[in-house]
Amino acid sequence: MALASAVSTLVRWCTENDIWIDPRLEIRSNEENCIAVYAKDKHIPAHTCLVLIHRDSVISVRSCSLSKEIEPVLSGPPALLSLTLALYVEILNGETSRWFGYIQSLPRKPIPIALFWAQDFLNVNHTNDGKKGLQWLEDTEIGRRLTSDSSVKLEDIDGYFNTVAEPLLLRYFNNRTYVPATTISLEGFYHAYSLVSSRAFLVDGYHGLSMVPIADSFNHSHDNHVHLETEFDVCSQCGSLHECPHDAYEVINQSMLYAGKIDPTQSNALVDYDSYYEMVSNAEIMPGEEVFNTYGEGLSNAQLLARYGFTLDVNDNDHIYWDLSEVLMFCTDRSGALYPNLSQMEAHWMAVVHSVGNENSLFCLDSDGKVSHQLWALLALPLCLRGDRGSVEEQIGPATAELRVLLEYQLALEGVNVENIEQLPKNSEMDVILAVARSIVSLCSARKSQLEKKLLLGSGDLNEVLDVSTLLLCKFFTHAMCLSKEYADKHATDERSANIRDRRIIHPG
Numbered sequence: 001m002a003l004a005s006a007v008s009t010l011v012r013w014c015t016e017n018d019i020w021i022d023p024r025l026e027i028r029s030n031e032e033n034c035i036a037v038y039a040k041d042k043h044i045p046a047h048t049c050l051v052l053i054h055r056d057s058v059i060s061v062r063s064c065s066l067s068k069e070i071e072p073v074l075s076g077p078p079a080l081l082s083l084t085l086a087l088y089v090e091i092l093n094g095e096t097s098r099w100f101g102y103i104q105s106l107p108r109k110p111i112p113i114a115l116f117w118a119q120d121f122l123n124v125n126h127t128n129d130g131k132k133g134l135q136w137l138e139d140t141e142i143g144r145r146l147t148s149d150s151s152v153k154l155e156d157i158d159g160y161f162n163t164v165a166e167p168l169l170l171r172y173f174n175n176r177t178y179v180p181a182t183t184i185s186l187e188g189f190y191h192a193y194s195l196v197s198s199r200a201f202l203v204d205g206y207h208g209l210s211m212v213p214i215a216d217s218f219n220h221s222h223d224n225h226v227h228l229e230t231e232f233d234v235c236s237q238c239g240s241l242h243e244c245p246h247d248a249y250e251v252i253n254q255s256m257l258y259a260g261k262i263d264p265t266q267s268n269a270l271v272d273y274d275s276y277y278e279m280v281s282n283a284e285i286m287p288g289e290e291v292f293n294t295y296g297e298g299l300s301n302a303q304l305l306a307r308y309g310f311t312l313d314v315n316d317n318d319h320i321y322w323d324l325s326e327v328l329m330f331c332t333d334r335s336g337a338l339y340p341n342l343s344q345m346e347a348h349w350m351a352v353v354h355s356v357g358n359e360n361s362l363f364c365l366d367s368d369g370k371v372s373h374q375l376w377a378l379l380a381l382p383l384c385l386r387g388d389r390g391s392v393e394e395q396i397g398p399a400t401a402e403l404r405v406l407l408e409y410q411l412a413l414e415g416v417n418v419e420n421i422e423q424l425p426k427n428s429e430m431d432v433i434l435a436v437a438r439s440i441v442s443l444c445s446a447r448k449s450q451l452e453k454k455l456l457l458g459s460g461d462l463n464e465v466l467d468v469s470t471l472l473l474c475k476f477f478t479h480a481m482c483l484s485k486e487y488a489d490k491h492a493t494d495e496r497s498a499n500i501r502d503r504r505i506i507h508p509g
Contacts, residue, residue, distance in 0.1 A: 003029045006105045010035075013101025018054035019214055025050060027217055030290065033103060037218050038292045044285040045089045050226060051214050051279035058277075059099055060207035061086050069168050072208060079209040081160045082197055087211055088192035089169060094181030102213040111194035113309040114146060119190065139450045141302035141321060151306070152193075160264060161189045198308045203230045203277060215279060218293035220308070221237075222315075225291045229278045318367040322443065327363050327378050371440060379439040380406055383432045406432055 007027050014021060021027070024044055030036035044050070056063065064086035073079040090097040090291040097103065106231060110116060117130035120308040169184050173336045182188060200209050215228050220416060285291055296303070300318045301311040363375040384402035409429040 003033060003035070007035060009101050010105040014214060016101070017057045017098075017213075019057055020052040021214060022048070022050040023064040024311050025291065027214075030219070034107075034219075035217050039287055039291055041287045043287060044281055046281050046284050048281045049278050050291075051283055053212060053214060053279070054276055055204075055207065057213055058207055059083075059087055059090060059102075059211040060203075060209070060256070062207050062420070065089050065093060065097070066168060066172060067394050069172075074205065074208040075202055077150070080152055080165075080193070080200075083200055083209045083211070084157075084164045084189065084193040084196045085160075085168070086198055088165065088189055089172065090128065090170065091188070091192060092180035092182060092184065096178060099213075102211075106195055106199075111198045111309045113194055113197055114142060115152070115197075116140075116190060116194065122345050139447070141300065141319070142305050144321070145302050145306045157190065157193055158186065165189060176367075201228060203228075204232045206235065212277065213276070215293070218279070218291060219309075220295045220304075221292035222294060222297060222299075222312070222317075223283075223292070224294035225283050225285050225289075226279050226281050226293050228293070229280050231274065240337060242330045242497045248399070316367050319364040321446070322363045322375070322447075324363065324378075327375065327443070341494065345431065365440070365444070375440070376410070376436060377403060378430060379436045383435055409433070 007029070011021070011027060024036045024040050024042045024043075026040050027035060028038060030332075061067060061072045061082045064070070066086065066089050070082050070085055073082050087103075090099050091103055094100065114134070117133050119130070134143075137146065142369045147153075166184060167178075173180050175182075194210075196211070199211060199213045201215060202208065203210045203212060212228070218226060279293075295308060298317050302318070304315075305311050362372050363378060364372045365375070380403060381399065384399045384406065406429055410433060413430075413433065
């Protein structure tokens with residue numbers, strides 16, 4: 001009943017604040033007792049404008065009660081912290097905030113994003129589950145994302161609250177005739193940050209990162225029905241899409257089509273769409289169906305858990321990444337005298353990258369166990385170099401040529417049916433393919449061992465607990481294991497090759 005009342009208040013607030021919702025949509029609770037958007041009893045075709053959100057209705061650093069005190073930042077970690085302060089002051093304003101009807105519909109408790117797992121306010125059962133969970137995340141893609149240079153750390157939030165947010169808020173409310181709705185606290189600031197992290201949109205060049213009413217009521221799915229459309233290139237000083245006094249040339253008067261409440265369903269309505277953000281359907285919506293937005297088409301479970309506090313049961317965007325130093329160290333360890341130091345190996349790789357004109361270095365395996373081109377090339381590189389060729393400059397030409405030959409053989413191998421694989425010539429290229437496959441298996445095994453050491457669990461327990469395996473084998477390795485018995489017997493004395501033939505391919509749960 002409380003959620004139904006919150007939804008009713010939200011819808012009424014939207015009407016009062018120039019937000020139009022298509023009457024074929026219904027905002028109500030879902031099975032998890034959270035706000036969601038559903039189609040009513042009518043089919044909705046694709047390419048339909050379903051929600052119009054006036055640009056003045058969003059909460060941003062530009063529009064909040066502290067707009068004159070907070071430095072606008074367009075994106076990145078500083079933008080997250082600034083918007084957190086903008087939202088938090090409106091939460092503290094309570095019913096006096098002009099966004100109260102929207103804010104009262106937001107979750108009352110912090111969103112359990114991974115950053116806060118070890119905090120007491122999420123530890124309602126007085127257990128160490130959160131801290132144990134963070135230990136599980138170490139050396140995983142989620143853990144790496146939480147500790148990357150581009151991520152907001154807990155100490156960043158604490159420092160911003162202590163040095164910027166709290167002094168501003170105390171000064172702001174000292175000049176008001178009313179007290180804040182709740183006590184100013186770090187825990188309250190955490191709550192606001194979790195809402196910003198999980199719900200904010202980057203809307204345009206004026207408001208920047210913003211809380212967008214109704215747009216954040218649509219839950220996430222990669223198979224989404226709607227998306228948010230905005231005009232990003234607006235005046236950074238006043239938000240105008242048209243010519244304005246801040247332009248460097250003479251202003252041309254622009255007549256606004258409509259300045260009052262809107263209803264696009266009325267045939268005689270003239271709507272100034274430039275003043276609104278639009279939720280538009282990109283797929284047809286069936287009657288009674290929940291309507292989903294997407295928070296990003298390429299988001300992995302690591303990204304979803306780190307920022308939004310949830311994961312999908314199946315996510316084709318999941319990858320396992322290695323950085324350049326990890327792979328280079330691995331290559332150096334395995335190549336012995338050929339690469340006496342890491343810098344020499346890195347010099348070879350950077351020379352290859354420069355020679356082919358591709359600096360996009362993503363060393364990863366995807367959820368199907370397919371290896372990225374960059375990882376394949378980096379692992380194959382040591383096998384294409386010769387120690388007697390002199391300097392990097394002298395070696396890189398022949399090595400690149402050998403890589404291209406190897407790539408052609410790799411592509412031919414992937415295009416051959418298992419039944420016809422014996423038709424391929426058994427040559428040195430096949431030996432290199434198997435060596436690259438062994439390297440990938442070893443990389444995955446090393447990552448898996450790191451996790452097992454952290455958790456002090458056996459591999460079976462690890463898979464049962466996390467329902468995921470880090471041992472992903474590349475697609476071409478499947479073909480490599482299907483070599484003829486004659487070729488396999490020829491290499492039976494090679495212990496590493498025998499291990500590869502016996503290894504089980506494990507895919508994520």
